[in-house]
Amino acid sequence: MLSPRSVLITGANRGIGLELVRQFLQLETPPRHVFATCRCPDKAEDLHTLAKSSSAVSVLKLDVSVPASFPRAREEVEVILQGSGLNLLINNAGTIDRADLSSVTVESMQSLYLTNTIGPLFLAKELLPLIQKAAKASPGQPMSCSKAAIVNMTSKVGSMADNRSGGRYPYRISKAGLNMVTKNLSVDLMSDDILSTSLHPGYVKTDMGGPSALITAEQSVQGMLTVMAGLNTETNGLMLDYAGKIIPW
Numbered sequence: 219m220l221s222p223r224s225v226l227i228t229g230a231n232r233g234i235g236l237e238l239v240r241q242f243l244q245l246e247t248p249p250r251h252v253f254a255t256c257r258c259p260d261k262a263e264d265l266h267t268l269a270k271s272s273s274a275v276s277v278l279k280l281d282v283s284v285p286a287s288f289p290r291a292r293e294e295v296e297v298i299l300q301g302s303g304l305n306l307l308i309n310n311a312g313t314i315d316r317a318d319l320s321s322v323t324v325e326s327m328q329s330l331y332l333t334n335t336i337g338p339l340f341l342a343k344e345l346l347p348l349i350q351k352a353a354k355a356s357p358g359q360p361m362s363c364s365k366a367a368i369v370n371m372t373s374k375v376g377s378m379a380d381n382r383s384g385g386r387y388p389y390r391i392s393k394a395g396l397n398m399v400t401k402n403l404s405v406d407l408m409s410d411d412i413l414s415t416s417l418h419p420g421y422v423k424t425d426m427g428g429p430s431a432l433i434t435a436e437q438s439v440q441g442m443l444t445v446m447a448g449l450n451t452e453t454n455g456l457m458l459d460y461a462g463k464i465i466p467w
């Protein structure tokens with residue numbers, strides 16, 4: 219069963235992130251705290267509507283491409299948690315740039331690397347003391363997303379084994395880098411009992427996926443919550459899709 223006491227989601231104002239917030243609130247045991255973060259809270263109308271329906275939701279400003287702003291966000295989270303730890307960080311925010319070999323630029327590579335790879339790593343680093351605190355609160359319990367975990371929203375497009383069509387340099391490389399962040403964290407944080415896993419949400423009908431994508435955000439998130447419920451030591455440091463299938467790096 220998935221029952222983290224607290225979860226922080228980036229890019230929660232639309233798409234998969236918004237649906238994650240919605241479905242976390244519908245769990246049998248919903249979190250006491252859902253930190254729904256986004257870069258423009260003033261414009262996050264759907265999120266504010268959800269926040270009105272549940273006192274668990276805190277809408278916080280967080281731009282993952284500005285690591286210098288992470289300490290302020292962490293302080294806000296700490297105040298709300300009142301001494302308890304953070305069970306689950308979902309690095310969901312991401313951007314896409316499909317530039318091919320002829321159009322890729324230094325700027326497009328740097329921009330995607332910052333948002334999709336550097337941001338998730340440094341946010342995990344910033345929130346680590348809170349995640350460690352959550353892990354210590356249930357000594358002896360096996361690793362799980364309810365205890366202490368970092369879930370990075372990756373893409374199959376970042377898999378080297380799956381790459382048969384080339385192109386999409388900035389996006390592919392930023393997600394491949396994110397996968398190494400996952401793997402490294404899984405090794406470094408194993409002794410702290412903190413899980414680290416990459417999830418591929420499927421090809422999802424969002425602004426990013428577009429209308430011809432294969433599944434809705436609702437289906438994707440339903441699948442991912444089931445997968446998160448089952449994550450354990452065996453799936454630590456792997457990439458899985460929303461149906462629970464392991465994707466080779």
Ligand code: NDP
Nearest residue numbers: 229233234281282283310311312373421422424425426427
């Ligand atoms: P959307 O484009 O619908 O939403 C992207 C979200 O990320 C928005 O909330 C956006 O906020 C946020 N975001 C972008 N840049 C930043 C930033 N610098 N700081 C904070 N938030 C930011 O995408 P999806 O919901 O489809 O994608 C969610 C994740 O799933 C991404 O990581 C994506 O790579 C991954 N994914 C999606 C697939 C799909 O088919 N849709 C397939 C594989 C992976 P804002 O509104 O402010 O721009």
